[in-house]
Amino acid sequence: MNKKEIHDAITKALLNRFKTAELAAKQAHQAATGDESVAENKYDTFGLEASYLAHGQSQRVIECEQDWLLFSKKALHLHRIDHPVTLWTLVELEALNSALSEKKYFFISPCAGGLSVEVSEKSIFSVTASSPVGKALIGKVVDDEVCLTKNGHQVAYEITSIQ
Known part of the structure; x- marks a missing residue:
């Protein structure tokens, strides 16, 4: 498994997420400032709601x-096999x-927890160090055993590779 390919795939997914968020923010801003957002009476809150949405976006x-x-x-670096799991x-x-x-x-990422990318027909999951999976992995080394929850059950895994 090529770590650079995975890093590039995550970077590309994050760029796509950023562009999608920009588009959503632009649309929300247009809705908040458009003619249809002008209140017709004191109970019409469409404009106010649209402005809250635009701010959130x-x-x-x-x-x-x-x-x-x-x-x-x-800058990506290869991880020494005898070192424990850390960020990146x-x-x-x-x-x-x-x-x-x-x-x-x-x-293991400082951000974008929950993001999943496909590389070489394999799913790679981005997890933060503060997530349950991240907490279970940080500090472990190759051949260590970790237990993760899968469908409500504990499943034992062995760390076979760290890059």
């Missing part, structure tokens, strides 16, 4: 831009006690 644009810039400017590492897990060879891939 503009805040979302700022957050999305910060996430994208953080990823796009980060890619972790490969394999399920223990499973008939299937189930593998999971997590990218």
